[in-house]
Amino acid sequence: MKRWIPLLIFVALAGFLYVGLHRDPREVPSPFIGKPAPAFTLPVVGQPGMTFSPADNKGKVWLLNVWAPWCVSCRQEHPVLMQLAQAGIVPIVGLNWKDKDREAEALLARLGSPYTAVADDVSGQTGIDYGVTGTPETYVIDKNGIIRMKHIGIINEEAWQTKFVPLLKELNQ
Amino acid sequence: MKRWLLAMTMLLAAPLWAAEAVPVGEDPAIEQRMVNLAQDLRCLVCQNETLAGSHAELAEDLRKDIRQQMKLGKSDPEVIQYLTDRYGDFVLYKPPFRSYTLLLWFGPFIFLLGGAAIWYFTLKRRRAMKPANQAGSEALKQAVDLLEKNN
Numbered sequence: 133m134k135r136w137i138p139l140l141i142f143v144a145l146a147g148f149l150y151v152g153l154h155r156d157p158r159e160v161p162s163p164f165i166g167k168p169a170p171a172f173t174l175p176v177v178g179q180p181g182m183t184f185s186p187a188d189n190k191g192k193v194w195l196l197n198v199w200a201p202w203c204v205s206c207r208q209e210h211p212v213l214m215q216l217a218q219a220g221i222v223p224i225v226g227l228n229w230k231d232k233d234r235e236a237e238a239l240l241a242r243l244g245s246p247y248t249a250v251a252d253d254v255s256g257q258t259g260i261d262y263g264v265t266g267t268p269e270t271y272v273i274d275k276n277g278i279i280r281m282k283h284i285g286i287i288n289e290e291a292w293q294t295k296f297v298p299l300l301k302e303l304n305q
Numbered sequence: 306m307k308r309w310l311l312a313m314t315m316l317l318a319a320p321l322w323a324a325e326a327v328p329v330g331e332d333p334a335i336e337q338r339m340v341n342l343a344q345d346l347r348c349l350v351c352q353n354e355t356l357a358g359s360h361a362e363l364a365e366d367l368r369k370d371i372r373q374q375m376k377l378g379k380s381d382p383e384v385i386q387y388l389t390d391r392y393g394d395f396v397l398y399k400p401p402f403r404s405y406t407l408l409l410w411f412g413p414f415i416f417l418l419g420g421a422a423i424w425y426f427t428l429k430r431r432r433a434m435k436p437a438n439q440a441g442s443e444a445l446k447q448a449v450d451l452l453e454k455n456n
Contacts, residue, residue: 157352163393230362256366263391265349265363 162263162282169196169273170261177228177250178237184225184251186277193303194223196271197247198259201228201235203267209286213246216292222300226250229259229267272296274303335375342381343368346388347396355398 164170169186176182186196197213199206213224226247228236231254240250253259262271265284272281281299283291340357348359349367356364356371367388374384388396400406 160349160395161393163390256363257370260363260366260370260391263393265392 156284158265158284160265160284162279164263164271164279164282167279169271169277169279170258172251172253172258172261174227174251174253174258177226177252178240179249182249184249186273189223189225189273190277191275192223193275193300194225194248194273196225196227196262196273198227198229198262198264198267198269198271200267201231201239202233205286206268209268210243210246212287212289212292214244217246223248227259227262228252229264230254230256272299272303332376335372338375338381339368339371342371342384345398346385347398349392349396356396 171186173183173185176184199209216222217224224247226245226249228250231252236250236252240247251258262269263282268286270283270287271279272283274280280303281295283295285291287296343357344355346356348354348356348361348364350361350363351359354361354364356367370387371384374387379387385397394401394403400409402410
């Protein structure tokens with residue numbers, strides 16, 4: 133028995149390290165899950181005089197996609213969002229985060245917009261109120277305006293199928 | 306050549322303008338409070354840096370928010386609440402006492418107790434072995450006597 137102890141300790145340590153290998157330190161648990169989406173009212177990009185606030189989407193399940201024109205991975209995510217928008221699966225609202233160079237409107241005109249509306253958060257304060265640490269980040273908000281999930285990073289095919297599809301199905305019932 | 310030298314010396318001087326994050330606040334008391342608080346907070350972009358020392362843009366914004374909250378008369382715990390409301394306990398370098406941090410807080414004591422237990426049982430076993438050694442002391446004395454006689 134006694135001579136197995138070092139092996140047991142090794143296996144336990146290797147187990148911890150193995151789990152650690154597959155955990156993303158960027159995946160910070162959000163304190164907003166299950167809580168109401170923080171309210172804001174921001175101007176809409178490309179539509180002077182219009183504003184957007186989360187209350188406008190009450191009764192709908194929707195995505196809030198935090199992005200920025202200066203964000204390289206957002207550009208990578210853009211085609212995925214376009215596909216989702218074309219399929220009409222779920223309304224996607226953009227939050228244009230800290231776009232100090234005012235590039236969002238021209239960029240969306242050139243690449244096409246997957247968004248039903250893009251709220252313009254130049255100061256970045258709304259992003260901070262949502263606990264944004266970097267772009268892209270996507271929140272799933274239910275019919276009652278409760279945040280149900282936060283996805284950090286690009287939405288790829290795998291993340292969409294495993295994380296979004298089941299949740300959206302459940303929320304849309 | 307001269308131009309070369311000038312360029313090289315300028316390159317060498319580069320660390321000079323890589324200074325600490327520049328304080329932007331105008332009120333030195335609030336600045337001091339902000340820095341003290343931000344030293345125990347985690348920057349969410351470069352996760353192993355403090356909010357006080359980070360150059361990340363988000364850290365800058367959060368420092369601005371902390372200053373603003375302090376100007377509004379918020380106490381330090383209230384400012385920390387403001388941040389944990391948004392970013393969770395992850396911003397705190399000092400982990401709070403919660404059900405899921407119990408192992409973190411008590412883990413070291415569990416190891417200490419385990420070590421103490423091993424120590425205790427080893428000593429106990431060693432003490433149990435002692436009489437066996439002493440039984441041999443008679444023979445040892447005989448051996449010493451024999452050796453001395455031969456001298």
